[in-house]
Amino acid sequence: MYNNVLTSHNGGITTITINRPSKLNALNKETIQELHDAFDEANKNIKTKVIIITGSGEKAFVAGADISEFANFSIDQGGQLAAKGQELLFDFVANLSTPVIAAVNGFALGGGLELAMSAHFRIASDNAKMGLPEVSLGVIPGYGGTQRLPQLVGKGRAMEMIMTAGMVDANQALNYGLVNHVVSQEELLPLAEKLASKIMRNSSVAIGAAINSVNAAYEDGVNGFETEIKEFGSCFGTKDFKEGTTAFLEKRKADFPGK
Numbered sequence: 001m002y003n004n005v006l007t008s009h010n011g012g013i014t015t016i017t018i019n020r021p022s023k024l025n026a027l028n029k030e031t032i033q034e035l036h037d038a039f040d041e042a043n044k045n046i047k048t049k050v051i052i053i054t055g056s057g058e059k060a061f062v063a064g065a066d067i068s069e070f071a072n073f074s075i076d077q078g079g080q081l082a083a084k085g086q087e088l089l090f091d092f093v094a095n096l097s098t099p100v101i102a103a104v105n106g107f108a109l110g111g112g113l114e115l116a117m118s119a120h121f122r123i124a125s126d127n128a129k130m131g132l133p134e135v136s137l138g139v140i141p142g143y144g145g146t147q148r149l150p151q152l153v154g155k156g157r158a159m160e161m162i163m164t165a166g167m168v169d170a171n172q173a174l175n176y177g178l179v180n181h182v183v184s185q186e187e188l189l190p191l192a193e194k195l196a197s198k199i200m201r202n203s204s205v206a207i208g209a210a211i212n213s214v215n216a217a218y219e220d221g222v223n224g225f226e227t228e229i230k231e232f233g234s235c236f237g238t239k240d241f242k243e244g245t246t247a248f249l250e251k252r253k254a255d256f257p258g259k
Contacts, residue, residue, distance in 0.1 A: 004031040005038050006056070012049040013196045014042040015189075017056050024063030025055040027111045031066075035115075036088045043098045046258070049204055050196035051096070053119060054103040055112075058185055061104045061128070062112025067137065082142035085111075090144045093118040095215060097208030099199055103192040104128045105185060109167070114143040117152060117178075120211060123195070124170045124179040125188045131167035151218055152178050203240035204258045 001007075006017040016038045018025040027035075042048045055061040070081055093100055093115070102119035108130045116122050116130070124130075132141045132149065140146060141162065150158040153176040161168065170182045183191050199207065209231035217224035235241050239259040247254035 002034040002038065004028075005034040007038050007042070009042075009045070009048065011197075012047065012200050013052060013193060014045065014048040014050075015052045015054065016042065017054050018062055019056040021057045021059075023066065024060040024107065025057075025112070026063050026066045027115070028066035028069055032085055032089050036092060039089075039093055039096065039100075043096050048098055049200045049258075051098055051100045052103055052189070052192045052196065053093075053100060053115070054189065054192075055105055058106060058125075058127070060107040060112070061102070062109070062115055063107045064110035064112055064133070065143075078139075078142075085143050090114055090118045094120075094144075094148075095211075097211060098204075099196075099207055099211065101192050101195060103188050104130070104179065105188055109133055110141065110145075111143050114141060114145045114148070117148040118144065122179040123181040123183070123188065123191055124173060125185040126170050126182055127185060128170040128173065128179075128182075129167040130173050130178060131165065132162050133165040133167075135162065136165040147218075149178075152176075203238075203244055203254075203256045205238045205240045205256075206235055206244075209235055 004018065004020050006019045008015050016035065018031065020026060020031065039051065042051050073081060100119040102116040102122040104116050104122055104124040106125065106128055108116045108128060110133060113130050113132055132145045134141050146162065149161065157176055168176065170179065173179045174182045181191060213224065213228040213231045216222045216227035240256045243256055244254045
């Protein structure tokens with residue numbers, strides 16, 4: 001179905017794999033569009049409760065953007081590239097109501113790290129290396145990197161990473177709070193699936209509301225507390241809330257309908 005993306009579905013988990021091993025899974029225009037379509041399809045599938053995004057092979061999650069595509073762009077074309085990419089993929093992923101786990105299996109550089117940061121949280125293999133090397137090319141991160149990296153690691157660390165164009169290894173990323181867990185390559189997808197299975201025990205409707213509330217804290221002009229109050233209130237009108245509270249009071253495991 002896709003040229004550069006593989007998708008598989010198993011027991012409520014849709015795994016999206018970027019599959020351009022000869023290019024270290026670099027993001028080109030076609031791959032960004034295919035990723036948008038794959039995420040959109042997974043999010044609309046009522047059987048999908050969690051999405052895992054990873055890269056094929058053992059070397060790279062995504063080694064960056066395909067520079068040959070935009071090396072000759074004008075100012076206007078550059079601005080459009082960033083705007084379209086953010087809308088189509090990076091902001092799109094960040095605002096999905098279905099939880100997205102990035103399983104970073106190697107290099108996550110430039111647009112690759114920006115894609116991982118768009119996911120709701122990240123885990124990494126112990127050979128992973130992450131960075132935003134754009135200033136070494138005379139440009140800056142354009143897919144949300146200057147915004148999301150400081151949110152995750154703090155302003156000072158983000159400034160250092162961006163200005164030096166340097167990479168951090170998996171343990172440094174863990175220490176910075178950029179990733180939540182570091183495991184061996186073999187354990188990476190099993191851990192992602194284990195975390196997904198824990199997520200799937202809970203109300204998918206409530207999780208979507210929680211994602212929206214957390215994201216609201218980072219939006220200019222939006223009061224995150226007000227968003228939380230609104231989302232909290234809306235939960236009371238759901239079948240999941242009725243089932244969750246009833247199950248608790250009846251001392252049984254909840255069976256959420258996802259409505």
